[in-house]
Amino acid sequence: MNRRLMMMMLAIALLTLGFCYADEIQQQLIRQNPCVLKQTCHECIQTPTCAWCAQPKFDGKRCFQSNINSNMIQCSERYINNPKNEYKMLDARELQKARKNTHSYTSSVSSSSGSSSTYKGSASSSTHDAVQISPQQVSLKLRINEAYRIAVNYAQAEDYPVDLYYLMDLSNSMEDDKEKLSALGNLLAESMQNITSNFRLGFGSFVDKVVMPYVNTMPKKADFPCEFCDHSYGFRNQLSLNSNTDLFSPCPRCEAPPYGFQNVMSLSQNTSKFAGEVQRAPVSGNLDAPEGGFDAIMQAIVCREQIGWRERARRLLLFSTDAGFHYAGDGKLGGIIKPNDGLCHLDARGTYTHSSLQDYPSISQINSKVRQNSINMIFAVTREQINVYERLMQHIEGASAGTLSENSENVVDLVKDQYSKISSSVEMRDTATSAIKVTYYSSCLDKDGVLKQTNKCDGLKVGTKVSFQAEIEVTSCPPNRKEWKQTFQIYPVGINESLTVTLDMQCDCQCENVGHPDYVEKSPDCRGAGTLKCGVCECDSMHFGRMCECDANNNRHANDTYMVSGCRLNNDSEINCSGRGECNCGQCDCQARSNPEEKVYGTYCECDNFSCDRSGGALCGGYGTCDCGVCKCIPGWTGESCDCHATNETCIMDGSDEICSGRGSCECGQCKCSEENGIRYSGKYCQKCPTCPGRCQEFKDCIQCLVYKTGPLSPEECEKTCTIKPIIVKVAEANEDKDENMCSYYDQDDCRFAYVYTYDQSGKIVIRAQEERECPPQVYFMGIILGVIGAIVLIGMALLLLWKLLTTINDRREFAKFEKERMIAKWDTAENPIYRQATSTFKNPTYMGRS
Numbered sequence: 001m002n003r004r005l006m007m008m009m010l011a012i013a014l015l016t017l018g019f020c021y022a023d024e025i026q027q028q029l030i031r032q033n034p035c036v037l038k039q040t041c042h043e044c045i046q047t048p049t050c051a052w053c054a055q056p057k058f059d060g061k062r063c064f065q066s067n068i069n070s071n072m073i074q075c076s077e078r079y080i081n082n083p084k085n086e087y088k089m090l091d092a093r094e095l096q097k098a099r100k101n102t103h104s105y106t107s108s109v110s111s112s113s114g115s116s117s118t119y120k121g122s123a124s125s126s127t128h129d130a131v132q133i134s135p136q137q138v139s140l141k142l143r144i145n146e147a148y149r150i151a152v153n154y155a156q157a158e159d160y161p162v163d164l165y166y167l168m169d170l171s172n173s174m175e176d177d178k179e180k181l182s183a184l185g186n187l188l189a190e191s192m193q194n195i196t197s198n199f200r201l202g203f204g205s206f207v208d209k210v211v212m213p214y215v216n217t218m219p220k221k222a223d224f225p226c227e228f229c230d231h232s233y234g235f236r237n238q239l240s241l242n243s244n245t246d247l248f249s250p251c252p253r254c255e256a257p258p259y260g261f262q263n264v265m266s267l268s269q270n271t272s273k274f275a276g277e278v279q280r281a282p283v284s285g286n287l288d289a290p291e292g293g294f295d296a297i298m299q300a301i302v303c304r305e306q307i308g309w310r311e312r313a314r315r316l317l318l319f320s321t322d323a324g325f326h327y328a329g330d331g332k333l334g335g336i337i338k339p340n341d342g343l344c345h346l347d348a349r350g351t352y353t354h355s356s357l358q359d360y361p362s363i364s365q366i367n368s369k370v371r372q373n374s375i376n377m378i379f380a381v382t383r384e385q386i387n388v389y390e391r392l393m394q395h396i397e398g399a400s401a402g403t404l405s406e407n408s409e410n411v412v413d414l415v416k417d418q419y420s421k422i423s424s425s426v427e428m429r430d431t432a433t434s435a436i437k438v439t440y441y442s443s444c445l446d447k448d449g450v451l452k453q454t455n456k457c458d459g460l461k462v463g464t465k466v467s468f469q470a471e472i473e474v475t476s477c478p479p480n481r482k483e484w485k486q487t488f489q490i491y492p493v494g495i496n497e498s499l500t501v502t503l504d505m506q507c508d509c510q511c512e513n514v515g516h517p518d519y520v521e522k523s524p525d526c527r528g529a530g531t532l533k534c535g536v537c538e539c540d541s542m543h544f545g546r547m548c549e550c551d552a553n554n555n556r557h558a559n560d561t562y563m564v565s566g567c568r569l570n571n572d573s574e575i576n577c578s579g580r581g582e583c584n585c586g587q588c589d590c591q592a593r594s595n596p597e598e599k600v601y602g603t604y605c606e607c608d609n610f611s612c613d614r615s616g617g618a619l620c621g622g623y624g625t626c627d628c629g630v631c632k633c634i635p636g637w638t639g640e641s642c643d644c645h646a647t648n649e650t651c652i653m654d655g656s657d658e659i660c661s662g663r664g665s666c667e668c669g670q671c672k673c674s675e676e677n678g679i680r681y682s683g684k685y686c687q688k689c690p691t692c693p694g695r696c697q698e699f700k701d702c703i704q705c706l707v708y709k710t711g712p713l714s715p716e717e718c719e720k721t722c723t724i725k726p727i728i729v730k731v732a733e734a735n736e737d738k739d740e741n742m743c744s745y746y747d748q749d750d751c752r753f754a755y756v757y758t759y760d761q762s763g764k765i766v767i768r769a770q771e772e773r774e775c776p777p778q779v780y781f782m783g784i785i786l787g788v789i790g791a792i793v794l795i796g797m798a799l800l801l802l803w804k805l806l807t808t809i810n811d812r813r814e815f816a817k818f819e820k821e822r823m824i825a826k827w828d829t830a831e832n833p834i835y836r837q838a839t840s841t842f843k844n845p846t847y848m849g850r851s
Contacts, residue, residue, distance in 0.1 A: 037628055038063035039603060041081055041509035041534035046144040046477065051082035054511045054518050054534035056525050061570075062535060079518070081534065083506045085141060085148050090502075092135035095465065097157045129312045130157030132497050139502040140472065147473035149441075152499055154426050154492055155465040161198040161313035163267050164415070167300050168278075169293065169321035170205040172285040177320070177408035181278050188412050189271035195419065201274050202267035202307060206296035207258045208286040208326070209355050211334035215258040215286045256282030260355025261296040263346060267308035290324040295340075297377075298361045299352050301369045303344035311496060314423070315375045318415060320404060322382040325392075331359030342369060367396045371429070374496040378418045380404045380411060397429065398422070398493040427456040427493040428468055433486060435478050436503065439471040453648060454657050470499075477507035509534050550585035569604045581605035602628065613641035645669025653685040660686040687739045695757060696743035699724065699767060703755050707769045710747055724767055732756050732770040751775035 035050035044052040044063035051066040053075035060074055066082050134153045142148055170178060192199045208214040265277040300307055300317055309315055328340065340361040345354040370377060377399040379389040386403050393399035400421060402414040430438045443449035444457035444466060457466050470490055477484065484505040491498035511518035511534040523532035529548040530539035539548035567576045567583035577588035580600050590605040598610045607628030615621035620631035624642035633642035644667075648659050651666035660671035663686040673686040682688045702722035704711025713721070732754040734742035744754040751773035760766050 033065060035063040035065050041512055042507060045081060045083060045509060046507060048145050051080055052509060052534060053079055054081055055079035056535050058535055081509045083143055085143060085146060088139045089135050090139055091137035093131050095134050095153060095155045096131045130160055132157050132495055133492060133499060135499060137500045141504045141506055142474050143506045144474050144477060147471045149469045149471045152468045152470050152490060153465060156423060156460060156462050158462045159196050159198060161310060162192060162196045163200050163310055163313045164192060164316045164318060165202040165267060165300055165307060166318045167204045167296055169291050170281055170283050171207050171291060172283060173322055175283045178278060180408045181411060184412055186275055189274060191412050191416055200267040200269050201271045203265040203274060203277050204263045204300055205281050206261045206292055207284045208292035209260055209334060210258050211356050213333055214288055256284045258284045258286055260292055261299050261352035263306055263350030290326045291321055293319060293321055293325045294327055294360045294366060295352060295355060297366055298369065299344060299346060301373050301375055302342060303346050306346050306350060314494060316378060317375050318378045318380055320380045322385065324385060324388055326360045328360055328362035340365060363395050371397050374494055376422050376494040380414050422494060424460050425456060425458040426460060426466060428490060429493055430488055430490045432488040435474060435476050437473045437475050441469040442467060452662060453659055456657050474505050477505055545586045569606060577605040615641035615643035639668060653687060694741060699757060700745055703769050704747060708753060708773055726767040726769040728771050729768045730771055732768055749775060
């Protein structure tokens, strides 16, 4: 009994081992040949490199790899479905500048002071428009997951038309800015006329929605929204929280009730009119700090006819304010719940009529309209608001931001600088859907350089030609058949020109459609119980099997030779249903797993959802699903076990547009740094170069003369040879994480000076120099000598005084001692008889006292 049990267990083990071995071989076969499991023609051609044989009664594998020798396929060439990618150029006009007929004109310009001047200019009418992108229209037929590259060329045309619409916040706090802008209107027009002769200028203003709590709707306050005057004291009381004027200043004039948006001056070549319109535009006020700028931006963009935007022009929308903005959802504070419809609502006077009827637009709505209408937004805001609008411009395509001075006197320079930045770069975008992936490559201005994955090039000049390669790939077939043919645009941001791509997705085979010769309903090859499509039977609801030979109500014997062959992966296999199911009427019923989440499936039970590669202990790395032994990764991940980032974003350093800093390749979401000419790069983004020679010595002399006015260079040599502009900082310290290099030297004064150099996103050198040198303390030798002499004299005098003091004390002690001894001694006070005076006395006997 025990022996029989052991033999049975051994047989089961061998059988299990055989099944596992067969399953492993099968999984390897699937990985080597992805075509082997495809059961229909459309599944087959949606797999790269696969072709389908639609020949009836074909005994081989219908889905096969197209690169296999045709003699090995044994399928008639007429029945092979292997669609190729097709590319046709429908419109390919060459890049060209506009042809113009120029005529001169003279206009009278009035300033705010009442004086007038005459401005002579020229206007042009084009006989044909400029062409800045080529080609203009192409058609593509693409198979799924097979990328195709097309060339796209761009060049900025000379003297391209420019439309500039100045959208200004005219709440009370911007009153001084309005006066300055009025005075600078002529200068702004002249400045832009130097850039392009075909220039038009317009002006609009905004405040906020005329509802509480944005403005005070009381009749008296609505007429005078800014403030009211206390005439008894001659000072004003401030009501407007949005006013930046002093609390006790003379009463200004509040000129108009609040309003949402007003198109004051449509775009016109009569730029002399601009200053007057700005001067006459009324100032109003509101209660809260944010303004209704988004309402104004939306109307200025979508009201194309009223504003006067031209089809062929670079469109600039200059937005000027000193406050924040309301956006979608804020309207609920005023009881406005109807979303913004993104349509034009201006009356005959140019006033926004739906200000109190619709909510503010959202940021995504603004971005969508900017993209649709090819608008370049320029945010000219005060220093207090620049951080907010810099974050906003990151969400609006083609937007830029600049800091406005307190009274807007730098608006002309700001417009010129921002226009220069906009026109000197090109960024390619597209309107493709999620089923289409478009990737851009270019070498930008380096004609002989290696193509890099980028959609943006900088440093362009007028007429500079830049070539891009747009790699188009269909990632999936949309469920709706009507979406298999799509049209999308590839366009440079801010330019109203584009390449139109008409794309046909090759998602199915013609023989699967009614009317094709290989589409036969109730075909004899399907026992009259199904439709023959591309050589394969599609059975009706009452039959199944390869030839619809099985009746759902009357199954044939499973051991029938023909039936059994339908359960085997190929003619060489002797295992039914891959050893993981039972053969019933030529079809496999796959076994169930103890774990309900694990499934065995497939025509031959050859597939499962649990035998894929694992990463980090998780099936498909936790970023995909297992399908027939192959991981199907979610968007953003790739690799056999879905453990690699599909995008290159993780290989691009913040603020840069180059993959791995242009010094390596992105593999599995990580940079693999290259080695060139013995130079090795390192770091997360290949931004570090430990073996590169430093540039400290190169900048040393210039830093000395520019920052400290020392060194070997004379002022004339310094001005001529030193083009760098160091940034002065209190302390120069290097951040190794940002690839900064520390340099320090000692000069002829034995003073240490330090500076740090690094590179910005565009590759330009950036140098931070320490403000002050670190010098040793200065030694005053004469002071030391005089001090030593003085010290010696003082010490000598002190010693003499000390000696004098000591001798005086000693003398006094001795004298006191003498006096004490003298007092103690008992001297006889009588004269000594022996003692004789030293003086001799003689008496003259003859002298009688008479003279």
